[in-house]
Amino acid sequence: MRFDQHTVLLLVRPADAPELPRDAADLxxxxxxxxxAGLVEQGHVLAAGPFLDPDxxxxxxxxxxxxxxxxxxELYANDPAVRAGRLVVRVASWLVPEGNVRFESVPVxxxxxxxxxxx
Incomplete structure (x- = not known):
């Protein structure tokens, strides 16, 4: 069997994330x-989104x-939320049977x- 390999990335809030005033956090x-969105436009990110109610x-x-x-x-080291210490990244390679997952280009x-x- 053949496999497609993708890179997956988790964004995690560290326990010691700095607290910010609401307006600064929104910015x-x-x-x-x-x-x-820039990474999507450059073709580096195929799909991305937040978690709702994770365990x-x-x-x-x-x-x-x-x-x-x-x-x-390297790409996410430049993410402003990562640079600010509000998020850290966890990265892994993900194997799925060839053709099992398809990604469509959609606006983000x-x-x-x-x-x-x-x-």
Whole structure:
């Protein structure tokens, strides 16, 4: 059997994440979304999104990337939320039977305002 290999990335809130005032946290979230949208536009991120009600409340988001794990770490090292210490990344390679998973190109939000517009 043949397999497709993808890089998956978990965004995790560390226990020692700095507390921010609401307006600063909102600005940082917008910067995070803009960074991630840029990675989508460049073809590095195939799919990404937040978790809702995870068993571990530190789990914040998930992404599937078209690049190797080392490049994924480098790309997300530039994420404003990672640089600010609000998120850390966990990266792994993911094998699935060839052709089992397909990704479509769809628009992604660049801000919380754009994300809310879909509600």
């Amino acid at each position: 940082l979230q917008d910067a995070h979304l803009a960074h991630q 571990d409340e530190r789990l914040r988001g998930f992404a599937v990337l078209s690049v190797d794990p080392e490049m994924a770490r 939000p660049r801000s919380m305002l754009e994300a809310a517009a879909g509600d």
